[in-house]
Amino acid sequence: MYSKLFWFLFAATISTFLRFFPKIKSRYDYGMLIFILTFSMISVSGYRDDEILELAHRRLSTICIGGATCVIISIVIFPVWAGEDLHNLIALNIEKLGNFLEGMHVPNKAVP
Numbered sequence: 001m002y003s004k005l006f007w008f009l010f011a012a013t014i015s016t017f018l019r020f021f022p023k024i025k026s027r028y029d030y031g032m033l034i035f036i037l038t039f040s041m042i043s044v045s046g047y048r049d050d051e052i053l054e055l056a057h058r059r060l061s062t063i064c065i066g067g068a069t070c071v072i073i074s075i076v077i078f079p080v081w082a083g084e085d086l087h088n089l090i091a092l093n094i095e096k097l098g099n100f101l102e103g104m105h106v107p108n109k110a111v112p
Contacts, residue, residue: 008043015039034063 018024019032038059 012036012039012043 015032015036019029019036024032038056041055041059
């Protein structure tokens with residue numbers, strides 16, 4: 001009994017405090033939040049195995065449906081066309097970089 005409680009509190013504490021590291025927060029904040037919420041829902045729901053698996057299955061299917069919806073909307077309904085605009089932006093940035101580097105050229109002067 002106490003062993004399960006210890007591991008529950010240990011996992012919850014570790015997953016919560018991992019979000020405070022800036023590198024993890026910037027890359028994995030949403031994933032850590034989903035993990036903490038799923039972990040909390042499963043642990044609060046009780047110790048019956050059939051309900052835990054059903055809850056995990058519902059949570060995973062909801063995440064998959066949401067992800068598929070986002071991908072379909074991004075591709076079909078509001079596509080991001082970055083072809084020519086991206087090319088022009090990169091060409092302009094490279095031209096600016098070239099102008100900057102040309103301005104840095106200083107002829108070698110003899111040291112007195």
